[in-house]
Amino acid sequence: MLVRLAPWLIAGLALALGLLFPWLKTPLIIGLSYGFAALGVGMLIRAGQVSFGHAGFTCLSGYALVAISRTWPQADGVLLLAAGAVAGLLGGAIVGPFMARYRGIFFGMLNLALSMVLFAVLGKFYNFTGGTDGLRLERPPFFGQVLERAAYETWLLVLCALLVVAVCALVRRFYASPTGQALGAIKSNEVRLEYLGISARWIFYKGYIASAVLCGFSGGMFALVQGMVTPEMGYWVRSGEYVFIAVLGGTLQPVGAFLGAIAFEFLKLFAASVLTGAWQLVIGTVLLVLIFLAPAGLVAWLVRLDNRRLQRQGN
Template sequence: MAVSDIQTAAPVRDASTTAARIRAADFVVKRHYLRWWEALPWLLIIAAYFVFPDRLTFGTQVLIGIMFALSLDLILGYAGIVTLGHALFFGIGAYTVALLTARWNWGEPISAMLLAIVLSAAAGLVSGWFLLRYRGLTLLMLTLAAAILVQEAGNYRSDITGGYDGVPGMEIWKLFGVFENDLYGRTYYVYVGVLLFIVWYVVRRIVYSPYGAALTGIRENVRRMHAIGSPVHRRLVTAYTLAAGLAGMAGALFAQSTAYTTLGVFDFDNSAKVMVMLILGGTGRLYGAFIGAAVYLVLEDNLSKLSPTFWQFGIGLLLVLTVLFARRGLLGLLEDAIKLFRRGGNA
């Protein structure tokens, strides 16, 4: 290459590098901005209140499922913490509410929910401090074992927990002393919907913050994060604690909305179900929890009516198709379809 060609190419490279840096900086600055399409899930949730007035009890469970999936997405999708024991914190939240009302005659929903968040977060902090020193298959088995140990401890003291028969005598007081959980579930649908919005906003602020970027860096290359001096373990434990508190919140709302809790909330099935929800929707995408939880629970409800024995076949088939042909989940598939449509329009 001639000297003149090198001199000509150098400014071009510098200009392209500068442009790339400007685009990257612009993305970092604006990535937390709200987009118009982010209002769509909330518009659908509001519309469902009026379109399906006789299905709001089920709708409440869908909202709780979304909250539970969001809590898992914070650690699995963004921090790369793979766990099969997330139901541990859901169960702690549910049993906090159940035991408060059944054993200590305290059924006030807000304070019980707050206590459930604190206890679940404390359990996440203690267990996470020890368990998150491990990764991979070891961590997977340890998180599963932790949930099983707590479940078996509850089964051993069935005189307190009610075992698999459930906690008897649960009586949840009126919300704010005024709004009763009516037969159609209108009160708790609104109550859980408002709390879900708060949880979504908190999680969104976390994942788009510098701390969220650090979690993504840990997920992508934990050795490099260690090399640059990032406090990896502390950040993982913090995320695990936050996710545990949010899962406990979902468990508390589940117990309050159904006024019934058994040791089944700690089951491996519960941990696996929320992971399937997230995989269906798309991990590390914030809104994958909305799509995945809604699709899973609606399919479960309808397929179980068609075939109470073989309904899981339909869920399994959808999961296989998603893993094979939509590895970024249904949300990723939707994004690809939109990009393809835009390219066709521009052509």
């Protein structure tokens, strides 16, 4: 019950905090946008594979938004966000067949290599990409209305909160589907999956595309709230943050990615204000403590509470 209500609670809490404290809107949107990418990374972790390059898909999505916005200045923000997801889908569909052939450290390093190639290309072709300075994304209309910054951020937060609820529901159904179950079986026994006549490579390819789409959502949302894109969106450090968030929140349930993302974003803000030059030390310490207290992530506590409630009802 708690696990099913958690996305609604996160969405409601984000909206309430954003309306009560307007300065929190941007951190909340950024945190939730990281959650989409972490959910994509966590989807692959459920299959036993860790990607250190999925920030490349968020970066690709962000630059796609800028290209579409400059070609079609009147493009609605909702359409741009959908275009970001499509950019992630196309990117995953193109490199997915190659990535689906590899496992373990080879899979992780190949993803890292591709994301760093994209990072280098975006930094070098200054005339097209703006180089390391990036490109500015003009504020698009929302639902046909040209909004001021405050109203724009409010609508963006509302859209992000609704997407959290919808995506968690869809991914939960995906995990319960035959494809989702087979994706998890790749981690436990890929050979047995093949003996059952199920192509592990094909299943993993579909999971890889789904994770790329989620990263596309993340990149689109991040670009819309920041108003610009830079190659740093695809740097390996950002990919590492997505892995960190996925581990912090846990992969047992989709909502874990958003729990981890919000916790990570506000922990980073707090640590940067207290220890400006050593905020990474605080985050690393928190991760080590969490590994000992909750190896399955923050969402494991919700799952444990749900299980206890069911046991009491059974008795």
